[in-house]
Amino acid sequence: LFARYPTPEDLAAEKESILAGLVPGGTGVLNADDARVAAMAGSAHGRVVTFGEASGAQVRATGVGVDAGRPVFTVTAGRDSARARLRLVGEHHVTNALAALAVALDCGLSLADAAAAVSAAVPLSPHRMxxxxxxxxxxxxxxxxxxxxxxxxxxxxxxxxxxxxxxxxxxxxxxxxxxxxxxxxxxxxxxxxxxxxxxxxxxxxxxxxxxxxxxxxxxxxxxxxxxxxxxxxxxxxxxxxxxxxxxxxxxxxxxxxxxxxxxxxxxxxx
The missing domain is CATH 3.90.190.20 (Mur ligase, C-terminal domain)
Structure with missing residues (x-):
């Protein structure tokens, strides 16, 4: 991977091509905490939903903490909010959970149900945290x-x-x-x-x-x-x-x- 894309800019350009391939009416889900990714919004042919801890994120985490190595946070989308407590180890999984929550909400799930689902998720692949x-x-x-x-x-x-x-x-x-x-x-x-x-x-x-x-x-x-x-x-x-x-x-x-x-x-x- 790093041999093919030696700089972060090279990798970002390749990832941006995914957005360019969106079908009309599709949704691009972007990380608002990553400036390179947030800047890709203009390349999306469909709707864009953002997630992150940034104040402008549409699906936003606040009050992020760690309990016995496992993340806890409040997720807000519009006027709704819910508390999530992940079973995955590592604070970095908050970002992963927010991406999943953004997709779930775009597919029509309620925030309460989506937050409960990510809180119940467990690793499926071996050797991953x-x-x-x-x-x-x-x-x-x-x-x-x-x-x-x-x-x-x-x-x-x-x-x-x-x-x-x-x-x-x-x-x-x-x-x-x-x-x-x-x-x-x-x-x-x-x-x-x-x-x-x-x-x-x-x-x-x-x-x-x-x-x-x-x-x-x-x-x-x-x-x-x-x-x-x-x-x-x-x-x-x-x-x-x-x-x-x-x-x-x-x-x-x-x-x-x-x-x-x-x-x-x-x-x-x-």
Whole structure:
């Protein structure tokens, strides 16, 4: 993806072509919080519905908070409002829920029914923000299906929210298809992990090593930042180190196979 669309502008232009393909009478649903996306409204041949936290959004979230890592917010559309409490982990899912709510309202559902539906939704795909609490008190946050810089940052924030002050482990692998931006993108995630005060950063695989290098440069020392070459090494390290109350995030691009580590950790023998 990043090799084909090396800049955000390139990716936005490709996404805008979807709007250009709207049939007459169709509806375009746009994120009002993203300036690039909001600017696409003029390309839509049909009606446009906006969502977001921005004051001008037609389907708007306010009072956004997190309870045990899961988002809560009030959604307003016109004169109607409803409270939503998602079962999905991570505040970033508020944006996803708003998009679904905007579509549901455009299809004729009431806001109350739509809010109840998103509040009841559960993940259907494996390795997507799947939270497991093991019998030994260790929590595994498995988001190893795929990874991009933005989803990495969202996952790190979710890790801290779920941990609620406990010890945190970010076990991160390579973000693939990053093209020439790969080294700098990985380095930026290492900086984020340090600045967010993640207890332990475990970087897996040579392709992700710039994360480790930048964390060390930013001031991580000792076992605050650890590099391992293989999934087996990561597993052995965690088997020796995890304790009750720890929360572990596992995340990388799918082709990095870090989901295999997540499966082993969820099984509970580490």
């Amino acid at each position: 799947a939270l497991t609490e093991r019998a030994d008190g260790v929590r595994i946050l498995d988001d190893a299906y795929n990874a991009s810089p933005e989803s990495m940052r969202a996952a790190l924030r979710a890790l801290l929210a779920v941990a609620e002050g406990g010890r945190t482990w970010a076990v991160l692998g390579e973000m693939r298809e990053m093209g020439e931006a790969s080294a700098s993108a990985h380095a930026a995630i290492g900086l984020d992990a340090v600045r967010l005060n993640v207890s332990h950063l475990v970087v897996v695989g040579q392709g992700a090593k710039p994360m480790f290098d930048s964390a060390v440069r930013e001031g991580s020392w000792g076992d605050e930042a650890i590099f391992v070459a293989t999934i087996d090494e990561a597993y052995d390290l965690l088997a020796e180190s995890l304790a009750p109350g720890d929360t572990v995030l596992v995340k990388a691009s799918h082709g990095s196979n870090l989901w295999q580590l997540a499966d082993r950790l969820v099984e509970g023998d580490a």
